[in-house]
Amino acid sequence: MIREAIDGENPDRLYTVTGGRSRADENAFDLVTLIVSESDPTPGMQSEHTAILRMCRSPVAVVEVAAELKLPVSVVKILLCDLLDTGRIAARHPSASVGRTPLPPPEILKQVLVGLKNL
Amino acid sequence: MDSRTSEVAGQAPPRSRTPLANTVNDALKIVIVGGFGVGKTTMVRAVSEIRPLSTEETMTGAGIGIDDTGGVREKSTTTVAFDFGRISLNEQKVLYLFGAPGQQRFWFLWDRLFAGTLGAVVLVDTRRVADSWYAIDRLEHHGMPFIVARNNFDEPEHTLPQLREALSLSDDVPLVDCDARHRASSKSVLIALVNHLYALSTAQESSP
């Protein structure tokens, strides 16, 4: 089970992965911020960074990156911060993520409805 | 089962990983919340274009929770596992559906995980109605619009109005029946939610 997989994660691995940092800028990424690679991995790069750059050749949400890497979301955000800071990825933020927003305008919801009906 | 996999157990054979189109630039969220075994993952799977994936978030800090004995811990860690699926809506927009447990510790992470969520579906198993009281209460507290869907495992013993009564649900919250195993049924639950949001949003625009 996934819970056991992550709970039983060797703490050393999480430490290594994040270089010992425990927090990313909380607000830098939403769960569904879409990540797109801006460059290819380079030799000698940290393996998680390499994996992210490969995975995100087309847009991938933060939460999907976390699931694929089998790491907690907060750890993935730290990794993504590194890549964003060095310009290796671009982040497409959700239009609805700013604070506790009111409802999206009807036009947006209409698009969601049409999309669902086409399912 | 491979203990390292992050796929949700008990799946149909995995579909190949479907990448999003490069034009997609905006992701939306809907959360399906409910008690244990109520059918959250089943509903996500029924409508998702990818097999449901699972991940988790942890939060460490003082004062998050009160432990089982009622004492406040100096430093506690809250871990919440949740699963999700995805529906491409059009060339720009994609919808992520999250299946989230309604238990108490989950709500500590609500704002962190689900700020900006369009709305929620509360899944109710009529054999365990009380499991959903807490979720309904918290959603109201967070000002999150929601609908309630009854997942019918057996022939329902009560009418929907009776269930509404049992949940003390106000008349303006839609209440629908569903079978989470079926795509068409789960799809109609999502449509009911978005119709509800549309009505709320239209009302909001016309009375600023």
Ligand SMILES: Nc1nc2c(ncn2[C@@H]2O[C@H](COP(=O)(O)OP(=O)(O)OP(=O)(O)O)[C@@H](O)[C@H]2O)c(=O)[nH]1
């Ligand atoms: N008969 C019937 N069975 C259902 C229905 N929905 C779900 N199930 C079954 O109920 C069981 C639990 O469903 P899940 O989707 O795993 O429930 P869940 O809410 O994700 O459960 P947890 O994540 O463990 O809290 C599964 O064996 C489903 O196949 C339904 O509408 N009718």
Ligand SMILES: [Mg+2]
């Ligand atoms: Mg589940």
